[in-house]
Amino acid sequence: MAHERNKNDVKYVGDSRVKVRKEKLYPKPYSEYPGKTEPFFPNFLLKEWMAAVVFLGAFMVLVVSHPAPLEATPADPNDTSYIPLPDWYFLFLYQFLKYFPSGTAVWGAVIIPGFFALLFLLAPWLDRKPDRRPSKRPIATSLMLIVVAGIVFLTYEAVVQHKAQVEAMEASAAQHAQQAAPAPAPQDQGTTATFDPEAAYMQSCSACHGQDLAGTAAAPSLIALNLTVDEVVDIITNGRSGSQGVMPPGMFSGTEEQKKQLAEWVLSHQ
Amino acid sequence: MIQKVYDWLDERLDLSPIWRDIADHEVPEHVNPAHHFSAFVYCFGGLTFFTVVIQILSGMFLAMFYAPDIVNAFNSVKYLQTEVSFGYIVRGMHHWGASVVIVMLFLHTLRVFFTGAYKAPREMNWVVGVLLFAVILGLGFTGYLLPWDNKAYFATKVGLQIAEVVPVLGPYVKHFLAGGDIVGAETITRFFAIHVFFLPAILLLLLGVHFILIRRQGIAGPL
Structure with missing residues (x-):
């Protein structure tokens, strides 16, 4: 049996059961506002994209010049001296x-x-x-x-x-x-007992090469160097010019023995 | 040829109204920086979205190298940072992008607030925006643990201790997030899942609603 239709029938949206509402909250068209409107695509979107490119350029400069921080070691839940800091x-x-x-x-x-x-x-x-x-x-x-x-x-x-x-x-x-070591040995003594190559690295080298030896914007990574101990000692003493600029001579001033230990410590990071 | 393919699809799917609605709507003068430079404040929302896209893309590439467990997480991030070509750039984009998203979102929120753009009939889009803010803070909190160094570990530990303070629900929330009594192996897998699957899904859903409501209601008129 076909549907009987008359003028008083309720109207529906499409084939749904949603009744057609007479009044809707359509926004005013912008042609009713004063001033110069322009279409979103392509006119406005092109300008917005130009602004986004400038933003992206500045963002990438930040990203490349400031490597994301990562501590040298994994989390140690037993480290009671670590002072927590949220983002x-x-x-x-x-x-x-x-x-x-x-x-x-x-x-x-x-x-x-x-x-x-x-x-x-x-x-x-x-x-x-x-x-x-x-x-x-x-x-x-x-x-x-x-x-x-x-x-x-x-x-x-x-x-x-x-x-x-x-x-x-x-x-x-x-x-x-x-307190643990009340009489610190003088620096030029050069004995293996008092010289800590890691501490020396942190003091003299880490500012440019990074605390984890991974390098920074200022200097390259020292991990997996293809050099001998003598070559590294020579670079520490005399400096060198490399792809990222010049390393000045005498960044670490210790005895030859200490330089050798520092070089061995650096080369142990393979 | 392309025209024919399009016509064939359009005949069946009625595509035109969908993209014409996005492409053809008028952008009024008062939000267009080309006419009034001070209108750059209306760009913050778009830039927030742009940065969210950066986060999604860089995050997808990070996930190709990241291993979410307590033994390998730190080492995989370190490997990515020091060994993988351009790895430090992709990780840098995700790291700094996380902060830029918050900054842009904050500026966008202040713009909407001070121009009174949340007033009737746009109340619901403000609510959706506040929920988006909460989701993005959640993404920041869960993502902070994933590199698994001391900074990440102890910040999360403190965060979960604060969550525990919440009356009645607190201990359950903490247990749900940590997966146990301590921050450990179960925590990192949960945070990874929340950071990579749960919150992005909610984020995309809310963003969709946010944009549909803007098209439905139009943006607020000039002050």
């Missing part, structure tokens, strides 16, 4: 938590940040007058400015405090080392 965008939360004694940590970790997150999520319903200019919405604008200033301040404090902590830790470690 920079979590620092403000980490710092905020420090102001709460352990019994009230739930306020610093959950309740107060959660309250701000909820305000943030519900902003369109808290700030519902039609005015859009920041100056016409003093409460919303000033609240956001205060929060942003607070985040900047907390991040700054976290960095400063972390630096102080690391310095204090290093100072106390150095003190312990001194």
Whole structure:
């Protein structure tokens, strides 16, 4: 039996059961706004792509000039002296938590940040007058400015405090080392007992060749060198000019014996 | 030839309206930096998306070398960083891109906030954007553990201790993320799965909704 149709029948969208609604929230076409509009493709997208290329160029300069950091050794869960530091965008939360004694940590970790997150999520319903200019919405604008200033301040404090902590830790470690060896041997003594090639590398070479010997933008990698001990000693003493520029002579000034040990230590990284 | 293939497909799939909607919509003057240089603030959202694309592509290549277990994770990252051709560039893009995404996202959020673009009828797109912000922070947190050096390990340990503070749910959340009582072998596989499968899936879904809503509602008019 065929469907009986009359004028009062409900209309549907396509072959669905969704009824056709008369009024929809279509946005105003931009031809109704004053000014010069242009099509998204290709006119606007081409300009946007040019801006993106400039951005990409700057980004790649950053990437190539600053290799991503990686520590020299894998994680050691037993290392009790390591001072933890979250990535920079979590620092403000980490710092905020420090102001709460352990019994009230739930306020610093959950309740107060959660309250701000909820305000943030519900902003369109808290700030519902039609005015859009920041100056016409003093409460919303000033609240956001205060929060942003607070985040900047907390991040700054976290960095400063972390630096102080690391310095204090290093100072106390150095003190312990001194107590363990109360009479440090003079540098020119050249005995194998007091010379630590790794420490010498960290002091004299790591700034350019990297703490993990993997090289930096300033100097090449020292891993798997195809050189003899004598050749390396010669480079340490006299410097050389290579593909990444010139290594100046005398970057490490020790005895011949110490240079030899340093060279052997470097060549042990294959 | 190409025209014929297109016509054949268009006849069956009605392709034209889909791409014409994306291609032909008008971009108004007040968001176009070519007309008003100060309109560059409207580029932050697009640049956030651009950086997300960089993250996805560089991440796909990192995954070709990365081994998510406590013995090999660090060594595979080190191998990639020091031995693989251009490995340090791809890893550098992913490392710095993670920070650039946050910066761009923050700037985009502030632009939307201060221009009041979240007001009716665009409330739901603000909510989707806040969820995107949370997902991207989650990607940052889970990705930070994966190189498995001390910095990664202890930051994650602290992060999970903070998660544990949450009333009622905290211990469950911590156990779900860590896969046990300590940060260890189970944690790194979970973080890897969350970082590479769960969160990117949610991210792409929310991004799709974010863009569809922009096309549906149009962008907010001039101030």
